[in-house]
Every structure is written in C-alpha cells, then in structure tokens.
Amino acid sequence: GQQLNQSPQSMFIQEGEDVSMNCTSSSIFNTWLWYKQDPGEGPVLLIALYKAGELTSNGRLTAQFGITRKDSFLNISASIPSDVGIYFCAGRRYQAGTALIFGKGTTLSVSS
Amino acid sequence: EAGVVQSPRYKIIEKKQPVAFWCNPISGHNTLYWYLQNLGQGPELLIRYENEEAVDDSQLPKDRFSAERLKGVDSTLKIQPAELGDSAVYLCASSLGTGVPGNEQFFGPGTRLTVL
Numbered sequence: 001g002q003q004l005n006q007s008p009q010s011m012f013i014q015e016g017e018d019v020s021m022n023c024t025s026s027s028i029f030n031t032w033l034w035y036k037q038d039p040g041e042g043p044v045l046l047i048a049l050y051k052a053g054e055l056t057s058n059g060r061l062t063a064q065f066g067i068t069r070k071d072s073f074l075n076i077s078a079s080i081p082s083d084v085g086i087y088f089c090a091g092r093r094y095q096a097g098t099a100l101i102f103g104k105g106t107t108l109s110v111s112s
Numbered sequence: 113e114a115g116v117v118q119s120p121r122y123k124i125i126e127k128k129q130p131v132a133f134w135c136n137p138i139s140g141h142n143t144l145y146w147y148l149q150n151l152g153q154g155p156e157l158l159i160r161y162e163n164e165e166a167v168d169d170s171q172l173p174k175d176r177f178s179a180e181r182l183k184g185v186d187s188t189l190k191i192q193p194a195e196l197g198d199s200a201v202y203l204c205a206s207s208l209g210t211g212v213p214g215n216e217q218f219f220g221p222g223t224r225l226t227v228l
Contacts, residue, residue, distance in 0.1 A: 003154055033216065042116070042203050042219030043155065050214075088154050097143050097210030099168060100217065102154025 006089050006103030013079055014111055021106040022073040023089030031092040032065050032072035033100065038085045046087075047074070079110050114138070116220030118204050124226045130192035133223045137185065137206030144181055145217060146189050147203040155203050155219075161187065162210060191225075199227045 005024045013019060023032070031050055035043035047058050049065035049072060056063055062075045072091075076083055086107050090100040117136040125131050137144050142163050147155035158177065160168040163184035172179065176195070181187040191198055201224050205217040 003156070006154075035219075040121075040221065040224075042205070042221050044219070045216055048214070048216055090154070095211045097162075097207050097212065097215055099145075099157045099160060100155075102156070104152065104154050 002101055004089055004091055004101060004103035006106055008106055009104070010107040010109070012109045012111070015079060015081060017079055019076040019079055019083075019108060020073060021087060021089075022071060023091075023103050024071040025091055025101075026070070027091075027093065028069040029091035029093055029101075030069070032063070033090040033092070034061075034063050034072070034074045035088045035090060035102075036085050037088060037105070043088055076108075079108075081110050081112050084108055084110050116204055116206055116218055118202075118220040118223055120223055121221060122224050122226075124228065125194055127196055127227050128193040130190065131194050131225060132191075133189045133202050133204075133225075135187045135189070135204030135220060137187070137204070138218055140208070141206035141218075142184070142209040143207045143217075144187050145205040145207075146179060146187070147205065147219075149201040149203055149222065151200070158189070167210075194225075194227045196227050199225055201225070 034046045037043045047063040054065040060077045086105040089103040144161040146158040149155045159172045161181045179189045201222040203222045204220045207217045208215045
C-alpha cells in the first residue's frame with residue numbers, strides 16, 4: 001500500500017538537543033497528523049494539523065502543515081530520554097474518520 | 113475513560129492454522145479500523161467500519177481474511193489459513209465518526225502475530 005516519505009529513518013542524539021523530522025507526499029492531504037509509538041504499544045496522537053501553513057505546538061513538540069499541502073515537519077526541542085520511540089506522520093485526503101496513510105517512521109534514540 | 117482494548121496481545125501459530133483477533137473500541141466510537149503493521153513500516157488500513165457496515169475493505173485480502181462487527185461495537189478479524197507472511201502486528205483503532213471535525217483515531221496496543 002501507499003506510504004508517505006518520512007525522513008530521517010533514524011536519529012541518535014544527545015539529551016537536550018533539538019530534533020527535526022519531516023514527511024512528504026506526491027499527493028495533497030487536507031490533514032496531517034503526528035503519532036509516537038513505544039515498543040509493544042499502539043501509536044499515540046501527538047499533534048493534528050488541519051490547515052495549510054498551520055503551526056501547532058504541544059509542549060516541546062511543534063509541527064507545521066506545509067503550504068503546498070504535500071508535506072509536514074515535526075520538531076522536538078530539548079529532547080529528554082522519554083522522547084525515545086518511533087514517530088510516524090500520517091496524512092488524510094478526505095473528511096475526518098476516513099483512512100490515514102502513514103509514513104515508515106523515524107526511530108529516535110536519546111542518550112543521556 | 114478506557115482505551116481501545118485488543119486481545120490477545122501475542123499469538124504464535126503454525127502456518128495453515130486459523131487465528132482470530134478481538135477488538136473493543138472506546139465507548140461511543142462509531143468508527144472502527146483494523147490496520148496491519150509490518151516490521152519497520154507504518155500501519156496500513158485493512159478495513160474500516162461505520163457502525164456495523166464495512167465501508168472501506170478494499171485493502172483486505174478477502175481470500176483468507178475476514179472481519180465482522182456485530183452490533184456495531186466489538187469487532188473480530190480472522191485469518192484462515194494463516195501464511196508465514198502474515199506475521200505482523202494487527203492494530204485496532206476507533207474514532208467518533210466520519211466527518212466530525214477534529215475526530216481522530218485512537219489506537220489499541222495491537223496483537224503481535226507470529227506464524228511458524
């Protein structure tokens with residue numbers, strides 16, 4: 001099935017560093033979402049974006065909906081050990097409740 | 113509020129055997145989804161229910177996979193017979209309903225299937 005282009009595939013950083021990851025698509029989406037998945041658990045929603053150009057924060061996390069509607073990025077500031085996990089972007093073409101298309105994920109490792 | 117419940121959490125079976133996964137969505141959530149997550153990949157939709165009706169099952173391999181959502185609450189996903197390539201995590205998610213602004217999907221912990 002189709003998946004979004006998410007990069008980088010993995011990141012190894014020191015505690016306190018900032019992190020940036022992005023997601024691109026050849027198709028337009030009307031919603032972009034960012035999820036975090038811990039080992040053995042399901043994805044947990046971090047941030048939802050509904051308008052092109054929208055910039056939204058959730059604590060140390062900030063995400064933006066690209067103006068072309070074909071991309072999104074997620075920034076994590078001042079990383080801490082509990083930020084470790086896999087971060088997925090997801091896009092939706094149609095109305096809320098319809099199918100999400102996910103990226104392959106960015107695996108974040110944080111050393112203290 | 114209880115989250116999406118899935119069982120079993122882990123299942124190991126021999127190939128050609130049948131297997132079933134169960135999901136109980138968040139109370140009041142009309143839409144239920146089954147996703148397949150292969151190792152190193154993001155989730156991919158298998159089927160979406162609006163109440164009892166399967167409204168999007170285009171990605172469900174119907175030769176061996178089946179799903180049902182009787183009474184519009186709990187759902188069961190079945191594979192018969194299982195193949196080696198079916199080894200993956202099967203995620204269930206639920207949401208309030210299609211078209212509700214800001215209505216996003218909440219995921220269960222998944223069932224990790226290993227086919228030997």
